[in-house]
Amino acid sequence: MDPELNAACVDRDWPGFVEQVQRFGLAAPTRDRLNLYVPWTSPESDDDFVAWLRCDGYDATAPLLQFVDPDDWAVAGRRWWPSIPNATMNSISFEGNTIPIICTPGTRGYHLHQSHRGEAYERSVWALPKVATLLGRLFCRWGACQGRLG
Amino acid sequence: MGEEGKKLTITVASDAGDTETIELNENVLMRQLLIRGVHKLYGEGENQTEYEVLIDGSAVEDLTVSLKDAGLQDGSTVVVQKIDVSRG
Numbered sequence: 743m744d745p746e747l748n749a750a751c752v753d754r755d756w757p758g759f760v761e762q763v764q765r766f767g768l769a770a771p772t773r774d775r776l777n778l779y780v781p782w783t784s785p786e787s788d789d790d791f792v793a794w795l796r797c798d799g800y801d802a803t804a805p806l807l808q809f810v811d812p813d814d815w816a817v818a819g820r821r822w823w824p825s826i827p828n829a830t831m832n833s834i835s836f837e838g839n840t841i842p843i844i845c846t847p848g849t850r851g852y853h854l855h856q857s858h859r860g861e862a863y864e865r866s867v868w869a870l871p872k873v874a875t876l877l878g879r880l881f882c883r884w885g886a887c888q889g890r891l892g
Numbered sequence: 893m894g895e896e897g898k899k900l901t902i903t904v905a906s907d908a909g910d911t912e913t914i915e916l917n918e919n920v921l922m923r924q925l926l927i928r929g930v931h932k933l934y935g936e937g938e939n940q941t942e943y944e945v946l947i948d949g950s951a952v953e954d955l956t957v958s959l960k961d962a963g964l965q966d967g968s969t970v971v972v973q974k975i976d977v978s979r980g
Contacts, residue, residue, distance in 0.1 A: 762909040765971050767948030830979040845979050871909025875973060882949035 743799050751801045752776055752870070759870035766878030776800070778870075779815060780877055784824060784887035791824050793877055795849075797870075804868035807849040808841060820891050828885030842891065848876045900959055903969040904929035911969075922962050923955035929972035946971040 756773060763771050763780055771780045778795040790812040795805040809822040820833075823842050830845040834855050843851030848868050852858055866872070881887075897919040904925070905911045912932040916925060922945060930940045945952045947970050952962055964970070 758909045762905065762971075765905050765948075765969055766946065767950070846977055866908070869908060872907060874909070875907040875971070878946075878949055878971070879973075879977070882946070883951065 743802050748776065748798065748800060752778075752797050755801070755870035759874050762871040762874035763877065766874070766882050768878065768881065778805070779810070780874075781812070782824075782877075782881050784889075786886045787889045789824070789887070789889055791822065794818060795870075795873060801865050801869065804848060804850040804853050805870070805873055806836075807844065807851060807873075823891040824880075825888045825891045826880065826884050826886070827888065829880055844876065844880065846876060846879075848873050897960065898966065900964060900966045900968070902959070902964060903967075904933060905969060905971045906933040907971070907973040916959060918960040918964070919958045921955060922952050922957055922959060925959060925964075925970070926952075926955060926972065929970070933972055942974055942976070943972055944975045946973065 759778065760771055769781045771778055776797040778797060780793040782791045782793065783789070784791065792810050792812050792815060794808045794810045794815070796808065797805045808818045811817040811822055820842055831842055832845050832855060833840050833842050834851050836851070836854065841851060843849065843855060846852060847863055853863070897917050900916055900918050902914050902916065902925060903911050904914055910933060914925065914928050914932065926943060926945050927940045929945065930938050930943045947963060
C-alpha cells in the first residue's frame with residue numbers, strides 16, 4: 743500500500759478512534775505514526791496492559807492487535823495479553839511468531855486465521871473507531887481479567 | 893402540567909463512533925434513551941432488546957432507572973451497541 747495513503751487513512755480516523763476509546767472510560771490512546779497504543783489497568787487484577795494496534799496497510803488491511811510490555815513498548819508477546827476467560831480467543835502464526843487473536847471481526851489476526859481467511863468483509867468492519875469498540879468490549883464487557891495470559 | 897426536572901441533551905454513539913443527540917427529561921427512564929438511541933443510530937426497524945447502553949464502559953443493567961439516577965447530566969455521552977457480536 744502506498745505509504746502516504748496509509749498514513750492519510752490513519753490520520754483521517756485517528757480523532758474518531760481517540761473519542762471512541764474514551765467513551766468506554768479508557769485512557770487516552772497515544773500514537774507513533776502507524777502504531778496506536780491503548781493503556782488499560784484491570785480493575786480485578788490491577789495489572790497494567792497496553793494494547794498495540796499496528797496499522798501498516800490500513801485501511802486496506804485491518805489493524806494488527808498485539809499487547810506490549812507496559813514498561814517497554816518495544817517488547818510484544820503473548821505474555822503481555824490479558825487473560826479474560828469469557829473473551830473468545832485463538833492464535834495464528836504471524837511473522838514467525840504465534841500470536842493470540844480475538845475471534846471477532848475487526849483485527850487482522852481474525853481475518854488471517856484459516857477459519858476466516860476466505861470471508862469477505864467491507865473495510866468498515868475494521869475502521870479504527872470500530873476497533874476502539876472492540877477494545878472496549880474486551881476490557882469492559884467480556885468479563886473479569888484474571889491477570890496476564892502468560 | 894409539564895414534566896418536572898431538567899431537559900438533558902445526551903449524545904449517543906454507535907459502535908462505529910457515529911453520534912446523534914437526543915433531548916430527554918432527566919426523569920425519563922433509561923429504557924427510553926436506549927430505544928431512541930437504537931432508532932437514531934441503527935434504524936427504526938432494529939430491536940432494542942438486542943442493544944445495551946454503556947456509561948463510561950459500564951452497561952446499564954437496570955433500564956428502569958431515570959437518566960438522572962443513572963448519573964447522566966446535560967452533555968453526557970453514552971455508547972449504544974449490540975449486546976452480542978459474532979465470536980468464533
